[in-house]
Amino acid sequence: MPTTKAYATPSASSPLAPFEIDRRHPGREDVQIEILYCGVCHSDLHTARNEWKNTIYPCVPGHEIVGRVIAVGDRVQKFRVGDLAGVGCMVDSCGHCHPCHEGEEQYCENGFTGTYNGPMFGGGENTFGGYAQSIVVKEAFVLHIQHDEKDLASVAPLLCAGITTYSPLRHWGAGPGKKVGVVGLGGLGHMGVKLAHAMGAHVVLFTTSPSKVEDGKRLGADEVVISRDPRQMAAHANSFDFxxxxxxxxxxxxVFLQMLKLDGTMTLVGAPAEPHPSPEVFNLILKRRQLAGSLIGGIRETQEMLDFCAEHGIGSDVEVIPMNYINTAYERMLKSDVKYRFVIDMASLQ
Structure with a gap:
């Protein structure tokens, strides 16, 4: 197997450092991609530090991958050498359960194979992610990039932050005539604001930070509410569709469930290391409100999201960093000291 330069951690308490990994030779249905940029997701940190108690070491994080196709198998039909391509959070699924048949591979009943840290439910290989020079992925899990090449760094986070927010907005019908709230203005939240605005919804950002008011409006929020201010919150009670x-x-x-109107829904996409306090049941039953969750999106919907973003000129707000800055970036990310997503320039790994 060919070796590839990467960054990895051998344990939960160790920093990421240079490492060499084995990548398989491209098979007949595989696409090999030279990685140009890789976004840094909070899930990378959770996994590298084993905060979800499922990490297989050594661990090479990274599932917001964009690059150029450098080889294809003889059965590959949708990609050619030289194409711009992306890889998100999944590189395989069982392909035969109901969710897979419906194009919802993220909900594969047998567990999708993560781009890093192997299959979600254990077993199989320990997959290595995008903090590396190249990756080999089955064609069915590779995505076309329509953005201009000069915008590739801002495209990388769309492969996770973009689809994580796009999927629930689409599923619950964000659009004209709908009042949509976005809680938090971080890597996910800033994409939620941009996407909901582009879909035509009336967008209200909830933030605890007065310093983010202007940025929220710049990104597309029609209104910004300081969620620690009871008067501002009361003015929006019982008014949100989603x-x-x-x-x-x-x-x-x-405090946010009370903002929903009759039949309104709040969907959680953040993944805390510790549980949220249990909500008050009466906040749900008195208005037939729904509390839901959502996990990324299938390959079909992820391609739809990428095409939507290309059409509307949407990318993530990013800070591009060299590979050897990653441990500092993790510490800054814990302090929310980034607007709004770190992206690694993989040329720095040479």
């Missing part, structure tokens, strides 16, 4: 909650830390869900 709320996208992107906060990845435990917090009181009730």
């Amino acid at each position: 709320i996208l909650n992107t906060v990845a830390a435990p917090h009181d869900l009730d």
Whole structure:
């Protein structure tokens, strides 16, 4: 097997450092991609530090991958050498369960294979992610990039942050005539604001930080509410069709459930290391409100999201970093010290 330069961690308490990994030779249905940029997701940090108690070491994170096709198998039909391509959070699924047949591979009943850290439910190989020079992926899990090459760094986070927010917005019908709230203005939240605005919804950003008011409006929010201000919150009670909650830390869900109108839904996409406090049941039953969750999107919907973003000129707001800055980036990410997503320039790994 050919070796590839990468960055990996051997344990939960170790920093990421240079490492060499084996990649398989491209098979007949495989696409080999030279990785140009890889986004840095909070899930990378959770996994590298084993905060979800499922990490297989050594661990090479990275599932927001964009690059150029450098080889294809003889059965590959949709990609050619030289194409711009992306890889998100999945590189395989069982292909025969009901969700897979419906194009919802992220809900594969047998567990999709993550781009890093192997199959979600254990067994099989320990997959290595995008903090590397190249990757080999089955064609069915590779995505076309329609953005201009000069915008590739801002495209990388769409493969996770973009689809994580796009999927629930589409599923719950965000669009003209709908009032949509977005809780939190981080890597996920800033994409939620951009996408909901592009879909035509009336967008309200909830943030605890007055310093983010202007940025929220720049990104597309029609209104910004300081969620710690009871008067501002009361003015919006019982008025939202949908709320996208992107906060990845435990917090009181009730204050946002009370913002929903009859039959409104709040969907959680942040993944806290510790559970949220249990919500008050009466906040649900008195208005037939729904509290839901959503996990990325299938390959078909991810391609739809990428095409939508290309059409509307949407990318993530990013800070591009060299590979050897990753451990510092993790510490800054914990402090929310980035607007709004780190992206690694993989040329720095040479």
